[in-house]
Amino acid sequence: MTKPYRTSITHHVDGKPHVYGYDLTKLAGNKSFTAVIYLILKGEMPDKNSEKMLDGMLTIAIDHGVEPSSTVAARNVYSGGSPLQAAVAAGVLAFGEYHGGAIEESMNTFKKYESEGAKKLNEDFKKKGKRVSGFGHRVYSTDPRTERLIELAKELGFYGKYVKFALEVEKELTVGSKKLPLNIDGIFAALLLEMGFHPKSGKGFFIIARVPGLVAHVVEESLREKPVRRLTEKEVEYDGPRPRK
Template sequence: MNKAYRTSITTHVNGRLYVYGYDLVDLAQETSFAKSIYLILKGNMPDKNSEKMINSMLTIAIDHGVEPPSTVAARNVYSGGSPLQAAVAAGILALGEYHGGAIETAMENFKKYLNLGTKVMLNDFNQSGKRIAGYGHKIYETDPRTQKLVSLAKKFGFLGKYVKFALSVEDVLSKGGKKLPLNIDGIFAALLLEMGFNPKVGKGFFIIARTPGLVAHIIEESLREKPFRRLTEKDVEYDGPRPRK
């Protein structure tokens, strides 16, 4: 067979839809949204504890205030007069390697260095001068979301080799006296590995979790704010040439 598209996710049989073999209509009645997200990203049903873990992860990342780059981008694009879908897309485009988009890289790192050990990992990164995905935070010395997820991981049976490794790196990681905590991307990476997800899921997982927050911010922007956000001159430092002929 040589058809244009191949998929193993969803099919139609006699007018009904089946996601990985499960009747979608039955899923709508019997499963939570978190469970369905696990199913569609992984191809199998989570057990009770995996469902609870995934649900906590999706919930804890749903929003982080108006300040992060993705929220500012979404609200500003809406404020320029573009429609909601453009503003959501703008917010998602801001989820890069420094903000919400570090999970895939962190998963690859944890897989690579699990057996090589913390010392080798830190040596390699020290030599390359690159930032270690999943560590550091603008405002937290210890990320309360990470702490909560670690305690839930213990409760639900996911405090395994990847979470322990991620924490062992956090224990020794600092820069110029500043602690670089295991951040939400880092703990997501470790937990997704514990649950057997492919690293390719990483970026998408954060997008799925944060999109409801972005939509909420855009709706709030539309209901409460005037169009055309603009920085004032006092927010801007000009250091180019003075007026000249």
């Protein structure tokens, strides 16, 4: 008889939880959290270089200041009186196609166009008037996080066809005179493909990396700020109707 749930991830053997066949009580103290994240999302243990590459990615994305929409969302939800878990979840909900949620789409695009070339990708997206996921940044003209991850990729053997293709796309993409840098989502996408992850897991890596940052912001909000964040009228431009009779 088929049971209602199926999983190949975790089950108990002799009363101990095993992930993909590895006893968690033995992994604890012997393997890094990064290695076990790799295991749970790929089904196999990383080699040394894969672990170091993924560790670099998770580290570099852990926080990006109070400014991003997800951090503002998390802090504002907490300031309204909701508990930590709701505030952190609100931050995660703010990861969308423009911020932190572009990795899956970017992986699919790289997979589709890697053989057709960067020019074709650019032409197709321009024709459709679509933004290319993984490129552009509000603040950076070159993303220093991307630069560091590329350095690591070269050192650790992940400077492969997808990273090279992402850099070709970066050269092609301009809006007017503005260049669109390969951003953190884009380099995550290329590196995850180099490591053989499925695009469906893409967004998950950003969530995993950023949740510690969101927790830190919510804790800071709780310890240092008064409840109820509120904009002042000076910060708001009203452009609706004047008083009416």
